[in-house]
Amino acid sequence: MYPTALTQLARANPFSAPLFSLQKVEEPQQSIHGQRQTRRLAAAATADEGDSCEFGSQKYFVLCGFGGILSCGTTHTAVVPLDLVKCRMQVNPDKYKSIGNGFSVTENTYLWRTSLYLAASASAEFFADIALAPMEAVKVRIQTQPGYANTLRQCVPKMYGEEGIWAFYKGVVPLWMRQIPYTMMKFACFERTVEMLYKYVVPKPRSECSKSEQLVVTFVAGYIAGVFCAIVSHPADSVVSVLNKEKGSTAVQVLKKLGPKGVWKGLVARIIMIGTLTALQWFIYDSVKVYFRLPRPPPPEMPESLKKKLGLTE
Numbered sequence: 001m002y003p004t005a006l007t008q009l010a011r012a013n014p015f016s017a018p019l020f021s022l023q024k025v026e027e028p029q030q031s032i033h034g035q036r037q038t039r040r041l042a043a044a045a046t047a048d049e050g051d052s053c054e055f056g057s058q059k060y061f062v063l064c065g066f067g068g069i070l071s072c073g074t075t076h077t078a079v080v081p082l083d084l085v086k087c088r089m090q091v092n093p094d095k096y097k098s099i100g101n102g103f104s105v106t107e108n109t110y111l112w113r114t115s116l117y118l119a120a121s122a123s124a125e126f127f128a129d130i131a132l133a134p135m136e137a138v139k140v141r142i143q144t145q146p147g148y149a150n151t152l153r154q155c156v157p158k159m160y161g162e163e164g165i166w167a168f169y170k171g172v173v174p175l176w177m178r179q180i181p182y183t184m185m186k187f188a189c190f191e192r193t194v195e196m197l198y199k200y201v202v203p204k205p206r207s208e209c210s211k212s213e214q215l216v217v218t219f220v221a222g223y224i225a226g227v228f229c230a231i232v233s234h235p236a237d238s239v240v241s242v243l244n245k246e247k248g249s250t251a252v253q254v255l256k257k258l259g260p261k262g263v264w265k266g267l268v269a270r271i272i273m274i275g276t277l278t279a280l281q282w283f284i285y286d287s288v289k290v291y292f293r294l295p296r297p298p299p300p301e302m303p304e305s306l307k308k309k310l311g312l313t314e
Contacts, residue, residue: 050293051293051294051295052292052293052294053294053295054295055294055295055296055297060294060295063288063289063292063294064285064288064289064294066288067284067285067286067287067288067289067292068285070284070285070288071280071281071282071283071284071285071288072281074280074284075276075277075280075281075284076277078280079273079276079277082269082272082273083143083273084143085266085269086266086269086270086273087140087143087144087241087266088143088144089265089266089269090237090238090241090242090265090266091144091241091242091245092144093262093265110300110301110302110303110306111306113191113300114188114191114192117184117187117188117191117192118184118187118188120187121183121184121186121187121188122180122183122184124183125176125179125180125182125183125184126176126180128179129172129175129176129179129180130172132175132179133168133169133171133172133175134156134168134169136171136175136240136244137159137167137168137169137170137171137244138152138155138156138159138168140171140240140241140244140245141155141159141244141245142155144241144244144245145245162247163247163248170243170244170250171240171243171244171251173251174236174239174240174243174251175236175240177233177236177239178233178236178237178239178240179233181232181233181236182229182232182233182274185225185228185229185232185233186225186226186229186278187225189224189225189228189229190221190222190224190225190278190282191300193220193221193224193225194217194218194221194299195299195300197217197220197221198217198299202217206299211290214286215283215286215287215290218282218283218286219279219280219282219283220279221282222278222279222280222281222282222283223275223276223278223279225278225282226271226274226275226276226277226278226279227271227274227275229274229278230267230270230271230273230274230275231267231271234263234264234266234267234270235263235264237270238258238262238263238264238265238266239251239254239255239258239263242254242257242258
């Protein structure tokens with residue numbers, strides 16, 4: 001079989017093998033006694049004894065991807081009932097008044113690491129939502145219009161026959177407004193919360209914590225991040241829910257109809273749902289990494305040059 005242009009392009013892709021491969025550079029360094037010493041620099045960590053692969057290798061990213069699929073798939077399946085209640089509280093608040101009723105490493109990268117978390121997660125979510133929008137439209141239509149359709153196979157052709165392709169993408173802008181802040185908070189808040197927990201709460205450094213102790217920190221940080229995720233994205237979530245229920249409506253019309261109070265309907269249900277969802281996602285993801293004995297990336301640490309500049313070291 002001759003390789004296709006797509007295969008050749010994939011092989012030439014610089015991301016197919018990490019750019020950050022292990023390199024040793026012997027850099028002369030003058031000691032205080034005048035003797036020449038060498039400093040060993042490495043662009044990526046080698047596989048420590050006990051790790052199943054090298055940090056940054058192709059196997060590492062494949063197994064991390066598997067962990068992400070497993071964590072998101074199982075947790076989203078588990079919270080479907082709560083998501084159903086939340087959507088119906090948003091579009092029919094008179095009938096669904098409550099949850100119970102519904103259920104009947106440089107200086108700049110270190111200093112700007114939060115901005116990097118935000119920018120990376122926002123750009124990734126922008127493209128992901130283009131693929132997510134049709135499935136979100138179908139999900140909300142099934143959830144909020146009982147009797148409209150019971151399965152994906154029934155709903156898709158019915159929506160397409162009534163409104164055309166626009167039925168699946170009319171909510172993409174509100175979806176961006178919901179998912180981009182959500183994902184930005186999910187990653188940035190999680191990473192900074194982990195840092196603060198190890199700095200102010202956990203009585204010993206992360207390197208001295210057992211795997212079980214690290215997973216507890218992961219779960220707590222994930223739940224805290226999930227609470228903030230729910231809050232920053234809830235108004236747009238309300239708009240998306242109503243928009244995909246009503247035919248021919250626009251995001252602006254829905255926003256005016258809901259008003260300042262209406263966009264916050266179902267917030268408590270969503271905080272419980274998203275908090276639990278995010279905590280379990282991070283927990284399962286890290287558990288998969290522990291199971292496969294994947295090396296953990298080093299925690300963010302202030303470079304020595306920055307410490308000297310700030311007067312923190314001699």
